[in-house]
Amino acid sequence: MKFMKAVQVSAPEGDFELVQREILEPNEGQVRIKVTACGVCHGDNMIKKGGNYPGISYPRIPGHEIIGVIDKIGTGVGGYEIGQRVGVGWPAGITYDGGFAEYMITSAVELVEIPEELSEIEAAPLLCAGVTTFDALKSSGAKPGDVVAIQGVGGLGHLAIQYAKKMGFKTVAISRGVDKKELAEKLGAQKFINTESCDVAKELQKLGGAKVILLTAPSSKAASELVNGLCFEGKLIIIAGIDEPIQVFAAPLLVGRRSIQGWIPPFGSNTKKDTLKFSLLANVRPIIETFPLEQINVAYEKMMHGKVHFRAVLIMGI
Numbered sequence: 001m002k003f004m005k006a007v008q009v010s011a012p013e014g015d016f017e018l019v020q021r022e023i024l025e026p027n028e029g030q031v032r033i034k035v036t037a038c039g040v041c042h043g044d045n046m047i048k049k050g051g052n053y054p055g056i057s058y059p060r061i062p063g064h065e066i067i068g069v070i071d072k073i074g075t076g077v078g079g080y081e082i083g084q085r086v087g088v089g090w091p092a093g094i095t096y097d098g099g100f101a102e103y104m105i106t107s108a109v110e111l112v113e114i115p116e117e118l119s120e121i122e123a124a125p126l127l128c129a130g131v132t133t134f135d136a137l138k139s140s141g142a143k144p145g146d147v148v149a150i151q152g153v154g155g156l157g158h159l160a161i162q163y164a165k166k167m168g169f170k171t172v173a174i175s176r177g178v179d180k181k182e183l184a185e186k187l188g189a190q191k192f193i194n195t196e197s198c199d200v201a202k203e204l205q206k207l208g209g210a211k212v213i214l215l216t217a218p219s220s221k222a223a224s225e226l227v228n229g230l231c232f233e234g235k236l237i238i239i240a241g242i243d244e245p246i247q248v249f250a251a252p253l254l255v256g257r258r259s260i261q262g263w264i265p266p267f268g269s270n271t272k273k274d275t276l277k278f279s280l281l282a283n284v285r286p287i288i289e290t291f292p293l294e295q296i297n298v299a300y301e302k303m304m305h306g307k308v309h310f311r312a313v314l315i316m317g318i
Helices: 042-049 120-138 157-166 181-187 200-206 220-229 250-256 269-282 293-304
Strands: 003-009 016-022 030-040 065-073 085-088 103-107 147-151 170-175 191-194 210-215 230-238 259-262 288-292 311-315
Touching (some): 003 293, 016 293, 065 103, 065 120, 085 120, 147 220, 157 170, 157 181, 157 210, 157 269, 170 181, 181 191, 191 200, 220 250, 230 250, 288 293
Parallel strands (some): 230 259, 288 311
Antiparallel strands (some): 030 065, 065 085
């Protein structure tokens, strides 16, 4: 019997525990992956705190931004070979053990091939943060030339700005203070709005109003205020988990035929493939801090408090 290092959560509200776990064999239709990198995402908080998502049980190894190489192939699996580099996203680490470990087992249908041009640490965050922002913008209904505003220049926002610019939108970055202005403009923002020094909605209306505002930072106050920055039939899309109620006056929605929409991308491999292809062709890359598996608590706390620059990725074997 062989063992591996893994990080697990044994119960809701439990700590991350560095443990030795048995290296399992893949069953029919499954593969075993030797994990090389795994992103740390806000979605991992669902396991840490204990959520109502169907299929969660404990102990659970989190991690759903997984890059690795195929180590063993179960019966009935075709089209893959030992040593092939692959990725796995959601719901790994939620409904079954994920990538905060040296090895993990997954169904072959969950796999996506990773282009050679993308490194492990570049590719990992694209499997959740990338998929979420790319798919929301792609599905938003905005057309090239439309004003698209990205609220928040953080783990999701810094990717959304790049995608919006490369999709041909007139890209506006919205953030508190001016600390991230230079970076936002470097990433592709054509205008930067500082929420501390001006009325964001009025600034957006000077541009004709935003066709889409993508809310990437969890703020119910921002969501309430940004509705007035939308153009006629504009849409506020929420991709960040907001724990508080959003209060919105009905009049701006009625008169402007505006809408508020939540967005979670499809979990299938095609969405991940599309995200990876576009990211590669358009040269969209995450900004990353790396940590060894043993520093999961540091990585998680920095991510949860917005102190990581900008996506945290665990690297195995360092």
